[in-house]
Amino acid sequence: MLLRVYPFWVASVVDVLQEIRCSPLPADTVLQQFFRKHRKMGKRDRAFVAETVYGMLRHYRRLAYAAQDQASDVRFLVLLYLRVFGFGAASLDLPISLSERSRLEAAARRFQAPALPADPVAALGITYSLPDWLVAAWMAALPYEAVERRCAALKEPAPLTIRVNTLKADRETVRQRLRAEGFPSQPTPYSPTGLILEEKAFIFRTRAFQEGLFEVQDEGSQLISLLTEAKPGQVVVDGCAGGGGKTLHLAALMQGKGRLYAFDVHKARLQELRPRARRADVHNIRLHVLPHNRAPIVQRLYGKADVVLIDAPCSGSGVLRRNPDAAWKITPERLAALVAQQQQILEAYAPLVRPGGRLVYATCSLLAEENERQIETFLAQHPEFTLLSAAEVLQRQHIALPGQTDAFLRLEPATHGTDGFFAAILLRT
Structure with missing residues (x-):
């Protein structure tokens, strides 16, 4: 009908x-x-x-x-x-x-x-409803076929993916609970704590959610947190915590033990973390709304953090499946401003890492300016940091990703079925 x-x-x-x-x-x-x-x-x-x-x-x-x-x-x-x-x-x-x-x-x-016009950039831009400058940036780095696969993948609606709160239950238990409530799911192929719902649905009224057994979180975002290898008893800083999705994952990795700092300059976004933390039964998070990224609380942690995660503000070019309007709100001028902001954040949070500690820089971007070039610039100016292989860190956790050819983590919607993410792990010597 x-x-x-x-x-x-x-x-x-x-x-x-x-x-x-x-x-x-x-x-x-x-x-x-x-x-x-x-x-x-x-x-x-x-x-x-x-x-x-x-x-x-x-x-x-x-x-x-x-x-x-x-x-x-x-x-x-x-x-x-x-x-x-x-x-x-x-x-x-x-x-x-x-x-x-x-x-x-x-x-x-x-x-x-x-x-379609003869120009391949304009042709792809029209076919997949993307701005020419964005397509051109990808074409400068990748073969045409890879760019077309990326464009096509970003036009597909994202699946509904959740992360199991291992402080309260294991993955199979939550999967069975959701199935009993009418929401069947399948395990994520890479994250050991993820589930993909077989159908999109409003799952926030389920008993499982109200009991804090899971959070909605893309599988790629879950893998970023795993790069930290955060452990119980450590001092961990989430420098751009936002609503706290990765913060809560870090708390689970720490088994609720140790000091976990959640920083953000946006009060409204950070306040979303309070009820989420209560529902997840997380009690080791210390929330701080910062007037700026060099606030006194940040400086007091210089040289004391085992792990610092910077989930940097970015273009969002890797999450167009979820936020398709972002393709038209980001411009080359706005991108340049974001790159400068990312550099400032890296400079502000790098001093927190203790010798032997780890800095994880991540974006949900598919643009080299925000990713590889940003890290190359940082390393050239900070010889005290060295690059660790993201693939090796994930392999220690029995996670193998196809297409990883160097030290960086690159999650590609067309290859991995996740949102597009980039990450680099930097060790302070």
């Missing part, structure tokens, strides 16, 4: 998309704000609006390219998306004129078989 699409749904999608285009906030935040303003919307209404908004963001450039002279009409682009992705024109229960219906059919044909 065809799903009927109603005018209110389309109008809501148009409103959200226009707000996303104007707002500096990420799409998920804008969407949450919209739903708070429209509390009477039902579950079905919200599901349709959310799914359509994210689908539109993933394919916006190609939709606009196919729409031609209708490209500036957001409502037309929404109708085109619905026409192309599973809703026959006859199922649109909307006031559509015969001429508009004809234009939709013509645009749908152009979407399915676009007349």
Whole structure:
């Protein structure tokens, strides 16, 4: 049976998309704000609006390219998306004129078989709805086939992946608990504590979640924490803790023992960690909202940390599956500012590492400026640090990743099925 699409749904999608285009906030935040303003919307209404908004963001450039002279009409682009992705024109229960219906059919044909430019960068950018500068940056580092696989993988919706809280249960126990509640899952191929839900679902009302048995976390993000090899009794610093996903993983690795510092300059994000820590039964985290990255609490830890994790603010080019709007909010100018910020954070937190201690630098970026080049610059200026092999560290934990050819960790959506991550492990001699 065809799903009927109603005018209110389309109008809501148009409103959200226009707000996303104007707002500096990420799409998920804008969407949450919209739903708070429209509390009477039902579950079905919200599901349709959310799914359509994210689908539109993933394919916006190609939709606009196919729409031609209708490209500036957001409502037309929404109708085109619905026409192309599973809703026959006859199922649109909307006031559509015969001429508009004809234009939709013509645009749908152009979407399915676009007349692409000869330039391979522009052709890939249109096909996969990505900005040319981003595609060009990848083309400068990788073969065409690898770039196309990456672009295609980043257009696919990300799976729902969770990390089991080993302070409370093992993976198989949580898997069985979730299955009993109607949410079957499969073990992640690399992380020893991850599960991938067989279907996306709202799992935050499950008893297993309320009891703190798991957190939603991409498998790639879980592997970053494992690079620290954090142990019970150590002094560990999460320098850019944000909402605390990796902080909670570090606490589990430490078995709740030792001192775990969670730093961030954003108070609102760090405050999210408090209820999460209570639910996870974690008590060794010390939260500090910093006015800047050289605050007194940071300086008091100089030379005392066994592990420092810097999950640096970045372009987010590796998590476009989850945040497709990020592709259009990051610019070369914004990238340059982020690179400078990352350098400042590295300089601020490197002194915390004790001799023999470890600094792990990570991003959810697929751009060399934020990754390899950043580490090369740092090592050239800091001979007291040496690079450790991420592959060897993971192999000690019985984790083998395909495609790892040097010391850096590079997680590729097209190869590993995770979000795109980069990490480097630096040992202080």
